Amino acid sequence: MKKNTTYSRTRAQESTDAIQRLFVTMRHLFNRGFYKPMGVSGETLREALLTLSPEIYGSIAQDKVELDGLLYVIDRLPEGIEECRYINLTSDEGYSDTHFTPIIPPKRRRNCYRIDAEQMNIEITRGRSEIYDILTHLTFLFIESHKIMKQVLINEQGDVNRDWQKLEVAVLQTENLTKDEREIALSHTANILGRTFKEVSGVYAKFSSADKPERFLDIIYWLGKLALDEILHENKRTVTFSSVLRETLGQHIHGEQWADSIKAVLHTQGLLKRPIHIISANMHSVQNSLYAPETLKTKLKGQNKLQIFEELSANSKHRDTVAKVATKEGMTFIKDKSGTNIDVQIFDTAKYSSGDYATKIKNLDDADKPVIVVMDYAFGEQAYETMDELLKPYKSNDDTAIYLNVSSISIMGKAGILTGGKGDIMIPSS
Numbered sequence: 457m458k459k460n461t462t463y464s465r466t467r468a469q470e471s472t473d474a475i476q477r478l479f480v481t482m483r484h485l486f487n488r489g490f491y492k493p494m495g496v497s498g499e500t501l502r503e504a505l506l507t508l509s510p511e512i513y514g515s516i517a518q519d520k521v522e523l524d525g526l527l528y529v530i531d532r533l534p535e536g537i538e539e540c541r542y543i544n545l546t547s548d549e550g551y552s553d554t555h556f557t558p559i560i561p562p563k564r565r566r567n568c569y570r571i572d573a574e575q576m577n578i579e580i581t582r583g584r585s586e587i588y589d590i591l592t593h594l595t596f597l598f599i600e601s602h603k604i605m606k607q608v609l610i611n612e613q614g615d616v617n618r619d620w621q622k623l624e625v626a627v628l629q630t631e632n633l634t635k636d637e638r639e640i641a642l643s644h645t646a647n648i649l650g651r652t653f654k655e656v657s658g659v660y661a662k663f664s665s666a667d668k669p670e671r672f673l674d675i676i677y678w679l680g681k682l683a684l685d686e687i688l689h690e691n692k693r694t695v696t697f698s699s700v701l702r703e704t705l706g707q708h709i710h711g712e713q714w715a716d717s718i719k720a721v722l723h724t725q726g727l728l729k730r731p732i733h734i735i736s737a738n739m740h741s742v743q744n745s746l747y748a749p750e751t752l753k754t755k756l757k758g759q760n761k762l763q764i765f766e767e768l769s770a771n772s773k774h775r776d777t778v779a780k781v782a783t784k785e786g787m788t789f790i791k792d793k794s795g796t797n798i799d800v801q802i803f804d805t806a807k808y809s810s811g812d813y814a815t816k817i818k819n820l821d822d823a824d825k826p827v828i829v830v831m832d833y834a835f836g837e838q839a840y841e842t843m844d845e846l847l848k849p850y851k852s853n854d855d856t857a858i859y860l861n862v863s864s865i866s867i868m869g870k871a872g873i874l875t876g877g878k879g880d881i882m883i884p885s886s
Contacts, residue, residue: 470507471507471508474504474505474507474508475504475508477500477503478501478504478505478508478588478592479588481501481504482501482587482588482591483584485497485498485501485591485695486584486587486697486702486705489696489697489699489702490694490695490696490697491694491695492692492693492695493595493598493693493695494598494602494683494686494692494693495692498595498598501591501595502595502598502599505592505595505596505599506599510592512525512528513528513529513596516596516599516600519603519606519650520649520650520651521600521604521648521649521651521676522596522600523649523651523655523656523659524659525596525600526597526600526675527659527663529597530663531561531562531563531564532562532563532564532589532593533561533568533593533594533597534559534560534570534576534578535559535561535668536559536570536576537568537576537597538597538601538675538678538679538682539573539574539678539682540574540575540576540693541574541575541682541685541691541693542574542575542576542693542694542696543575543576543578543594543693543694543695543696544571544575544576544577544578544695544696544697544698545577545578545580545587545590545695545696545697545698545701546577546579546700546701547579547580547581547698547700547701547704547705547709548567548579548581548710548795549579549698549700551567551569551579552567556569556570564589566578566579566580566581566582566586566797567579567795578590579795580701580705581794581795581796581797582710582796582797582834582835582836582837583705583706583835583836583837583838583841584705584706584836584837585835585836585837585838586835586838587697587705588836589835589836591695594695597679598683598693600679601679601680601683602683603650604648604649604676604679604680604683605680605683605684605686605687607619607647607648607650608620608684609684609687609688614684614688618644619644619645619647619648620644620648620680622640622644623641623644623645623673623676623677624677626638626640626641626644626670626673627670627673627674627677632670633670639657642656642657642673645672645673645676648676648680649676659672660672663675708845710794710795710796710841711794711796711838711841711842711845712845713794713795713796714792714794714796714842714846715842715845715848716845716850717790718800718802718829719846719850719860721790722802722827722829722850722860723850723852723858725788725802725804727802727804727827728850728858728860728861729823729858729861730823730824730825730826730827730861731824731825731826731827731861731863732826732827732829732861732862732863733826733827733828733829733862733863733864733865734829734831734846734862734864734865734866735828735829735830735865735866735867735868736830736831736832736833736834736865736866736867736868736869737830737831737832737833737866737868737869738832738833738868739799739801739830739832740768740775741830741868742801742803742830743779743782743787743801743803743830744768744778746782746803746808746811746813747778747781747782747785747787747811748761748764748765748768748774748778749761749764749811750810750811750812751777751778751781752764752767752768752774752777752778755774755777756774782803785807785808785809785810786803786804786806786807786808787801787802787803787804788801788802788804789801790802796834796838796842797832798831798832798833798834798838798842799831799832800829800830800831800832801828801829801830802827802828802829802830803827803828803829803830804825804827805817805825805826805828806822806825826863831846833869843865847860847862
């Protein structure tokens with residue numbers, strides 16, 4: 457008798473399928489121009505994210521509200537976004553020249569603008585990867601908001617439980633909460649979130665800021681309130697993509713401006729024909745490696761390089777000292793003004809006068825001494841755009857093309873160990 461064979465998909469196969477659905481759905485929604493995350497148009501996105509359940513989103517697939525994931529997302533989205541029903545993704549469309557004050561998330565360098573009480577605009581200057589990043593974070597945020605709604609809504613008439621009523625009173629009062637009032641509010645919030653009082657109290661301070669000490673309570677309240685409005689009054693939150701963004705995405709506008717500004721500095725300093733080594737890294741690694749051991753050898757006498765670097769991480773005065781020496785000995789810092797949010801350092805080693813590395817290049821003519829271009833980390837597909845533009849010939853004022861003498865390109869960090877092509881998606885294999 458033939459046995460029936462059943463096949464079950466592995467976790468890796470499910471994740472692969474979920475990522476592909478996320479990718480296709482996001483591109484479709486972008487081309488469409490708008491969607492409602494908790495409506496029918498956002499359903500595929502929600503289902504795929506719940507299937508994938510990324511580690512950064514913790515217990516997204518469970519009934520209890522995920523606190524660490526919420527903190528992760530809030531740090532990467534503009535302050536106040538939980539209060540906004542309309543979220544508009546735009547290109548750089550001139551808001552920097554208006555009365556609107558840019559809001560920059562702590563963990564993502566992007567300009568955002570609160571247009572009014574209901575609308576938040578987020579500028580996209582890093583390409584599709586930035587859109588995918590924002591949409592997944594928003595999807596997580598809205599899924600969590602509906603968890604809150606389900607915990608507090610009693611019936612279809614809109615009655616809410618006592619915990620929600622108490623939280624609302626605490627959030628909407630104009631005076632600062634006393635310690636007792638705060639603990640009472642946190643107790644009710646813990647019931648709403650399906651978490652212990654200890655868990656909620658522990659995460660409370662991580663959300664707080666100097667001007668908004670009760671920000672955690674505010675976030676929970678507004679997430680729940682807008683979710684209640686969606687269910688009771690059909691006031692769906694909406695994400696839109698501006699027509700200018702859809703027209704200009706992928707045209708390397710910001711990458712070209714960024715690259716031109718760097719090559720202009722290299723040209724002005726007469727460095728274009730020198731051997732150029734491009735490194736994608738943070739703004740302190742190369743600088744500290746070149747200058748810190750020699751600069752701090754007296755102050756940190758007897759310490760090895762690793763100990764010196766550890767001391768630099770903890771002492772801002774030492775970092776300032778190293779930066780000043782670096783500036784005197786060939787380092788040029790280029791603050792980004794193109795919108796890519798990628799700062800750059802240029803190191804002219806011909807001006808590097810002391811230290812271990814100086815002895816290694818002392819026999820080279822100045823014309824042969826390396827120029828190190830350190831660019832801050834790009835974001836996703838932005839890496840291709842910026843590198844593609846940087847490697848193009850520089851056109852001088854007389855329109856003559858000057859080719860760069862690029863000797864090497866190095867990618868530091870996790871991205872440096874990956875292999876793939878433009879537009880590839882990382883998919884787990886186990």
